[in-house]
Amino acid sequence: MTRAISLHDVSKVHAKGVRAVDRLSLDIHPGEFLVLLGPSGCGKSTVLRMIAGLEPVTEGEVYLDGTYANDLAPSERDIAMVFQNFALYPNMTGRDNIGFPLRIETPGADPAPRVDATARMLGIEELLDRYPGQLSGGERQRVAMGRAIARHPSAFLMDEPLSNLDAKLRNHLRAEISRLTRELGVTTVYVTHDQAEAMSLGDRVAVLRGGILQQVDSPRAVYALPRNVFVAAFIGTPRINLLRGVVRAPLDGAMTVSLGKQALRLPEPLSPDHRLLRVQQGREVIVGLRSEAIRIATPAEARPEETHITGLVEHVEFQGHEVLVHFNTGSSPALVPELEAPRPQPRPHRRRREGGVLGRLRERAGSLRAGPVVVLDEPTGPEQPPAPAEGRAPGDLVVRTTPDFVLRYGMQVPLLVDTAHLFAFDQQGERISPAPARLPDLDE
């Protein structure tokens, strides 16, 4: 029996008022593989531990198959947990580690048949008589998985089970976990900070930031329609390009999004999504462009939905099958505070308290755990050319291309931007365009 797990407005407040999880509501369907994704400290493990009953819920309710479960002991929940550090008993063989919970659950029953069946399923028969100290990391995690599976629980909770393994093994075990959980059809909640892992495993991905659920959706939807700039920036490699723009919508001319020294001209007739931007006339927005929305080509090669800009090559990352080119287009990047590398010290002339809305937003960004997704960096006027921050990639626009382009530092290159794949977010970081569901045609 696999189970439904529901969280209703669940919060966890630790001693000294640390709010690790804030009013989280989530319905996990029976048999679903749900991934909790977010940066370190966003409350993922706390959510898992509350579902397992290892951590009391401060506010809100947990339901298992519709039954109120806040007060159930972990052993009454019929849920198995797999931890990052494997948590095997060092003085027990693989066989005993897998069989131990079975002995506890059903004293007197012989666990051997279930242990053997599980070992066959995982292909770990030859590991059963070894102690954890005699196993590699990947083998230990397989035994730990075996221990969870052998119990035939109604749900699995996995807390970064692959993060202690090297990349190759991680990929291998990821596929194995996916196969096993699908075969068993058991509800699984899987915690990770690795977006690639989340995207490849999850039926749905729940993105957390500062204890607050940002979005829960299929991997395809969180990538294609991120609710806000945080989700857009957290999902996808290379990171989405986020640039500060200003919408210009003159009554008698083409609508553009000004990006500092250049502008993106929105093709006419305007698409329904671009029409939504008209009301932002004169306002600052955050433009999101994934690297695949930009290509190196001349204006003459532009398709109807493409618009032309140029970029100065600042850095070329050769990756074998592809090349990531970092361009300087003279625009200012917008920042997602939690996702940036450490920032450089402010330059002396910026030390004074920053005034205005921008300054206040930035200050709040530094102190807020989960307010609006504040993304604005200081404006960089012509007298302040954008300087790459320490730890951040140079340039303001990363474009993915094939290795056959030979590009060198300092080259000025024509770029075509696919405006059909342009995201726009408001100053709080909420997505404005594309609209969540297509709105009625505004001209109709």
Ligand SMILES: Nc1ncnc2c1ncn2[C@@H]1O[C@H](COP(=O)(O)OP(=O)(O)OP(=O)(O)O)[C@@H](O)[C@H]1O
């Ligand atoms: N016992 C505690 N007392 C006070 N604060 C705590 C306690 N346990 C966790 N926290 C805080 O709660 C927040 C969420 O922690 P949690 O371990 O759930 O995050 P996480 O997203 O799983 O992080 P990671 O990926 O680093 O494991 C963090 O800010 C953490 O410091």
